[in-house]
Amino acid sequence: MLPFLLTAIFAFSIWLVLTAGTGDIGLWSAPELAAGVALSLVTAGITRTFLCRSRNFRMANPARWLLMCLYILGPFFLEVTRANLDVAYRVITGRIRPGIIRVSSDLKTDLGIFMLANSITLTPGTITVDIDEATHDLYVHKIHLPPGEEKRETFQDSDLFSLANLPAWIRRIAE
């Protein structure tokens, strides 16, 4: 029952954002609200097993969502900007030393490893190519390895980011 309700509330809040400004009950009109309730109940009925598969409701805590917004606007955006300038420099000069490295991570949960993999991929200069499902190790394609670094067997996840410790943030949000 709880997965169903949480999925319904999640779907309905996305509907509210998408239809804001259509009427005068708050920001919404009555037909839009009715359609939203009906559709989010149907959606929750179909997809309730996907969103809460791990039977762990820690992400229902709004503080975690607030922290995620802060994470995207603050350290993550800073890191993406630095990496974009770095790749822009490499586009212009053509100085690259690409290679695929193995990165080990202390994150345990599926959501945590998902957020880390996406953060690595969205930071230019690094793409997550594959994930070892058993050990949660990531295989990362890096556009520029400093000379000598290719000898290292594994990297720690925080070595990939220079300005902020993104894995620590992700641990606070998702675990």
Add this chain to the structure above:
Amino acid sequence: MIGEALTYTFLVIGTAFNTLGIIGLLRFPDVYTRMHATTKMTTFGTTFTALSVVVYAAVMFLGGNSVMFPSLALHTIIAALVLAFTNAIGSHALARGVHKSGCLPEPSVVDRLEGVLP
């Protein structure tokens, strides 16, 4: 007008990064490095063009124009978020598929994934 200036600044930054992404597509040697340029730099550039739309909508709304503009801004923010997510997942799937089908990074100094993927 500070709002207008911000709109144009974000637009210029976004277009500049998108252009650099395309130049990277033409200059880089193999599929992985090209993916660095096209998927991520264009996401960053498009986020900035979206930001300029948001600033534009805010300026128009504060100037007393139609109530349509807040919803325009909201939809643009959602579009940028969805773009960021699908771009990350899509480029991950592409990179894995490329490596699996036997196209190894060339040039590369190290490939720890070689022999690990079945």
